[in-house]
Amino acid sequence: MITVLEDMRDSVRDEGIHRAGEILKKGGLVAFPTETVYGLGADALDAGASAKIYQAKGRPSDNPLIVHIADWEAIEKITKERPWQARRLSEAFWPGPLTMILKKSDAVPYATTGGLDTVAVRMPDNPIALALIRAGGGYIAAPSANTSGRPSPTTAQHVAEDLDGEIDMIIDGGPVSIGLESTIVDLTEETPTILRPGFISQEMLQEVIGSVEMDRGLIAADSSVRPKAPGMKYRHYAPRAPLFIVEGERQKVQEKINTLTSAEHEKGRTPGVIATDETSGSYTHALVESIGSRADERSIAQHLYAILREFDRLEVSVIYSESFETPQMGPAIMNRLMKAAGHQVIHV
Numbered sequence: 091m092i093t094v095l096e097d098m099r100d101s102v103r104d105e106g107i108h109r110a111g112e113i114l115k116k117g118g119l120v121a122f123p124t125e126t127v128y129g130l131g132a133d134a135l136d137a138g139a140s141a142k143i144y145q146a147k148g149r150p151s152d153n154p155l156i157v158h159i160a161d162w163e164a165i166e167k168i169t170k171e172r173p174w175q176a177r178r179l180s181e182a183f184w185p186g187p188l189t190m191i192l193k194k195s196d197a198v199p200y201a202t203t204g205g206l207d208t209v210a211v212r213m214p215d216n217p218i219a220l221a222l223i224r225a226g227g228g229y230i231a232a233p234s235a236n237t238s239g240r241p242s243p244t245t246a247q248h249v250a251e252d253l254d255g256e257i258d259m260i261i262d263g264g265p266v267s268i269g270l271e272s273t274i275v276d277l278t279e280e281t282p283t284i285l286r287p288g289f290i291s292q293e294m295l296q297e298v299i300g301s302v303e304m305d306r307g308l309i310a311a312d313s314s315v316r317p318k319a320p321g322m323k324y325r326h327y328a329p330r331a332p333l334f335i336v337e338g339e340r341q342k343v344q345e346k347i348n349t350l351t352s353a354e355h356e357k358g359r360t361p362g363v364i365a366t367d368e369t370s371g372s373y374t375h376a377l378v379e380s381i382g383s384r385a386d387e388r389s390i391a392q393h394l395y396a397i398l399r400e401f402d403r404l405e406v407s408v409i410y411s412e413s414f415e416t417p418q419m420g421p422a423i424m425n426r427l428m429k430a431a432g433h434q435v436i437h438v
C-alpha cells in the first residue's frame with residue numbers, strides 16, 4: 091500500500107509519481123509528503139474527487155480544503171484577484187509553509203472550498219509534492235492525511251494507521267521537516283489576518299507586507315468569538331487520554347506534574363508526561379516522552395504529533411505536558427497543544 095520514494099533512483103521516483111498523477115487525474119486519492127505534514131490529495135477542480143477526501147477523513151463538509159499549486163502562474167486560474175501582498179508573500183515564502191486565502195474564481199468548485207467564495211492556496215516546499223502536483227494536473231486539494239480529529243501525520247506510517255484501505259496510494263517520502271501545518275493568512279480582509287499560526291510567524295509576515303493581525307477567534311480561545319478558518323473551531327489532534335498542560339515556573343511545573351503522576355500511579359494507572367531533553371530525567375511514576383530540546387524549537391514542532399500518537403499506542407490513562415512558549419513557533423506549537431488538550435490548563 092505504501093510506495094517508498096525517499097532516496098530512490100530517479101527512474102523509480104519518476105515512475106511512482108507518474109502513477110500517482112494518473113490516479114489523481116482519474117479522481118482518486120493519493121497521500122503525499124509536504125514539508126509541514128502529510129497531505130491527502132485529490133484534484134481540486136473536480137468536485138467529485140474533493141468529496142472523496144471528506145468521506146475518507148470523516149471530515150465535516152463545511153471545512154474547506156487548501157489547494158496546492160507548483161508554480162506562481164497557476165494562481166490566476168483559481169483566484170479572482172491577487173492583491174499586491176500575495177505576490178510579495180509568494181516571493182518571500184513560496185515554496186514554503188504559508189497558505190493564502192483569496193477570492194476564488196469559478197474554476198474552483200464549492201465542494202473544495204466548503205461552500206465559501208474564498209480559496210486557500212499554498213505551494214509546498216517538498217520535491218515529491220511539487221512533482222506530484224504537476225503530474226496530477228496542477229491543482230491538488232490536500233488536507234492533512236489523518237482521520238478527522240486525530241493528530242496530523244508526520245510520517246507515511248501515521249497515514250497508513252488512519253487511512254489504509256480508504257485511499258488509492260500513499261507515497262512515503264520519509265519524516266516531514268516542520269511537523270506543524272502551514273501558517274494561514276487571509277488576504278481578503280482590509281488588514282491581512284492570521285487564521286492559523288505556523289512556522290511563518292506574525293513578525294516574519296509583517297517584515298514583508300507591514301501590518302498583519304491575529305484572528306481574534308484564535309487569541310480568545312474560550313470566548314464566543316468564532317475563528318475565521320472553519321477548521322479551527324473543531325477539537326483537533328486529540329489523543330485518546332485526557333491531556334493537561336501544566337504552566338508556570340519550571341521547578342514548580344516539575345513538582346506539580348510529579349505530584350499528579352504519583353497520585354495516578356497509586357490508583358494503579360499509568361500516566362504519560364510530555365517533557366523536554368532538559369527535564370525528562372526529573373519525572374517519576376510515568377511514561378516520559380521527550381518532545382525535543384528547548385534550545386531547538388524545530389525539534390519540538392517536529393515531534394508533537396508523533397508523541398500524541400505514541401501515547402495512544404501506550405494506552406496511558408492521562409497525559410501531563412509542559413508548555414512550550416518558544417520564540418518563532420511558540421504560538422503555533424501552543425495552538426496545537428491547547429487544541430489537543432481541549433484547553434485544559436493547570437497553572438502553578
Ligand code: TXA
Nearest residue numbers: 126129154155208209210233234271272319320321322
Ligand atoms: O500545512 C498544511 O497546510 C497542510 C499540508 C497538507 O499542506 N494542510 C492542512 O490542511 O493543514 P487542513 O485541511 O488540515 O487544514 C486547512 C485549514 C482548515 O482549518 C480550514 O478551515 C482552513 O484551512 N481553510 C481552508 N480554506 C479556507 C478558506 N477559504 N477560508 C478560511 N479558512 C480556510
Ligand code: MG
Nearest residue numbers: 233234242271
Ligand atoms: Mg488538518
